[in-house]
Amino acid sequence: MKLKELADQLGLSQTTVSRALNGYPEVNKATRERVSEAALKFGYSANANARRLAIGRIGAIGILMPRDRSERFGPHTSEFFSGLAEQLSLHEMDLLMSPSINNDELAAYRRLISSKRVDGIIVTGPTLMDERVAMLTEAKFPFVLHGRTNIAAPHAWLDIDNAGAFRQATSHLLDLGHRHVAMIDGLKGHTFSEHREMGYREALVERGLPVDPRFIVHERFSDETGFHEAQRLLSYAPHPTAILAGSMMTALGVFRAIRSKGYELGKEVSVIAHDDVFPYLNASNMVPAMTTTRSSIRSAGSRIAELLVRVLDGEPVENIHEIWPVELVLRQSSGPPIAPRR
Amino acid sequence: MKLKELADQLGLSQTTVSRALNGYPEVNKATRERVSEAALKFGYSANANARRLAIGRIGAIGILMPRDRSERFGPHTSEFFSGLAEQLSLHEMDLLMSPSINNDELAAYRRLISSKRVDGIIVTGPTLMDERVAMLTEAKFPFVLHGRTNIAAPHAWLDIDNAGAFRQATSHLLDLGHRHVAMIDGLKGHTFSEHREMGYREALVERGLPVDPRFIVHERFSDETGFHEAQRLLSYAPHPTAILAGSMMTALGVFRAIRSKGYELGKEVSVIAHDDVFPYLNASNMVPAMTTTRSSIRSAGSRIAELLVRVLDGEPVENIHEIWPVELVLRQSSGPPIAPRR
């Protein structure tokens, strides 16, 4: 059913029907109700393309998916998307996932813009001098960044306090008496990874403790790398008595490594993991329950969608910056260092 | 830049430029090249909405996301989406994720159709008499189902051999000498869940063994439920000496439960998990390495996208049915039952 047909049914013009449906004030109340009812009855809904062509707004925001399987499409992504979609539905916007072709991410972003399929873009996983951010800023295309960069030109972003999270966790461990604390985090170059390392270093330096570069590991997030890297760390002498894990997946691997070395988790070796809050993988239900620096990536997604809508509504991007605090939740996987019983 | 401007630049008509860009045969080769170059140079790309309005095809396929956090948006989803998107990019199609509003899923599907934002839909997680399938079939709207139903009306689907997977796994365990095998799978009502239970039962019945209903558990997939249910199962006397886990998340919980009860995994209690193949959570890297019934949900996503494209191209849906075999990969978490040493 199209607008014209609906209008004919009602004996009204397309214009009036359109106005009634879109909530224009100058329509008679009785008429509006009659139109609404008929629309419902016939299951009429405007052809999105025609509508968009006419009003010049797309009604969708885009996010690029890396084609490459490895790095970025993990459980975080799905939680984040979920938050995005939840919020966007409130604004009757769609979420368009476009896979980037040929590893040429920048070209994919350009194509997304020039084909006018989205009103705005969400950018995730930035590096310190992210070229996508630079490009989009220069092109003046609306976007919100999940994370931060060192790029000076104003742009909208939301990030969690990664440095604070790792500083807090490291400080806590040091205060408990640990003297050898290691961290296994995500790949180098990404802002979050650099910030976390900064926080970790700050906590050590603050106490006048040395930084051992062997104890700072940057790797892909997965149980496998967590396992291997933790095994390696634990084979040093002296080995770390506490390990920070950059993700829950990493943490699972670290848990296994500690057990396979015969250490008691939470006593001989402590673990604090960063938890993006997965409904299907709960830190408090592990054995022992895992101490985490916790921040909901789903909420971040939701909020970012909201911010992008505001950008689209014309709010100046230099006003749109948020840093979310990260909460340290103490559970059983961390405690004072206890020497092995052997 | 719009088509008209590009045409003016080149001193050609819109038509010719359009044809050149869209690969129509009747264009002079030299002209076509000149046009392509210019398009590249000016960064021209057709306005997707105008194009779609004119051609009547949307160029996107839709998938509904449950708004509810709990059940279906887990790690499986992200892998599946990833496969979809990968394939769709080859056809220059977008993936539209629309969140369902107010728990009224059916209405959300209707809205998605009537607003003409997608050419086709992908439906996942069906129940045996899935109402979405019934509705879409009746509305003659193109879709492909991931999974199966008992609905007779012809429709396109792709499913893995869930019954076979659990039959195979159960048979293997029984052949090893296990006499008490339990299963912890997804929620009842879902086809995959019913099929898996069927497979499990068949293996027992084939050997004349009794089915103990206490040993059949249907719950949400998560490490937490895996843990709790496995603990419960292991508290029975006699307790199961082998447990089938419906997902990797469940399996993680089951692992923990077995350890917390002091049993040796792979010896005193065996575990076989269904593995949808997550790049960040690898069965072979667990300790002990986990025996799995394995099937790539990412590949399934990719193939389903391909099938939907074929449906859109007019291929009769009654021809589009695929059942993928599931491979049993033996590793260390399963073995002959060994009595506890106490």
Add this chain to the structure above:
DNA sequence: CTGTTAGCGCATTCAG
């Protein structure tokens, strides 16, 4: 091989 013309379905001027 190329150009002219007429919609695709809607929102919006501008008149009534």
Add this chain to the structure above:
DNA sequence: CTGAATGCGCTAACAG
């Protein structure tokens, strides 16, 4: 308060 006419940018007959 309502309607008739115009255009959003593109593709697809239909002519040349």
